[in-house]
Amino acid sequence: MSALPQNYMVIEPMQLSDLRSVSVTEEQIYDFPWTLGNFADSLSSGNSMWVMRDARGELLAYAVMLLVLDEAHLLNLGVVKTRQRHGYGANLLMHLFEIAKNSGAIRMFLEVRPSNEAGRALYRKFGFNQIGRRPGYYPAHDGREDALILACDI
Numbered sequence: 001m002s003a004l005p006q007n008y009m010v011i012e013p014m015q016l017s018d019l020r021s022v023s024v025t026e027e028q029i030y031d032f033p034w035t036l037g038n039f040a041d042s043l044s045s046g047n048s049m050w051v052m053r054d055a056r057g058e059l060l061a062y063a064v065m066l067l068v069l070d071e072a073h074l075l076n077l078g079v080v081k082t083r084q085r086h087g088y089g090a091n092l093l094m095h096l097f098e099i100a101k102n103s104g105a106i107r108m109f110l111e112v113r114p115s116n117e118a119g120r121a122l123y124r125k126f127g128f129n130q131i132g133r134r135p136g137y138y139p140a141h142d143g144r145e146d147a148l149i150l151a152c153d154i
């Protein structure tokens, strides 16, 4: 029997049974996380939701995308804290581009906090550009924080 390579990963549609591990991770990586109920609502509304797992079936990353006509909106992308900076976020984002393209989307949009340097660097690397700003969009520890609106042609 051959062992799976150390960097083995699989991307699968998110299921109800994933929600607990996804929301535990969400709480570890965001100061203002989605609740388990937010993920459940998103799943039942038919969003494009994905999990990435390692060879042991452990969660590595997850993503939520809304597909409407020729637009894709990336609503959430998270990588397990201890597994960050190993290319999983980039890999999952590439998968989302593929799914979006196959569904007929020609542009992907997302919102990101100006303070989120890791997120902004990832999206810059993929060619996202800032197309707008929503003042006070996010809760923050000292009040509110703007959202940068980014877009990328697919």
Ligand SMILES: CC(C)(COP(=O)(O)OP(=O)(O)OC[C@H]1O[C@@H](n2cnc3c(N)ncnc32)[C@H](O)[C@@H]1OP(=O)(O)O)[C@@H](O)C(=O)NCCC(=O)NCCS
Pocket: 029, 030, 077, 078, 079, 080, 083, 084, 085, 086, 087, 088, 089, 090, 091, 111, 112, 113, 116, 117, 118, 119, 121, 122, 123, 125
């Ligand atoms: C943002 C996030 C999804 C990136 O996932 P990741 O798997 O750690 O990132 P990757 O290893 O795929 O990195 C891809 C590129 O993104 C950029 N990047 C990722 N993390 C970075 C960091 N901490 N600092 C600077 N650049 C970073 C780099 O350009 C990197 O390429 P490089 O490694 O060749 O330099 C992850 O940090 C995360 O889950 N953060 C918390 C949740 C979050 O903020 N999500 C985005 C919300 S909009």
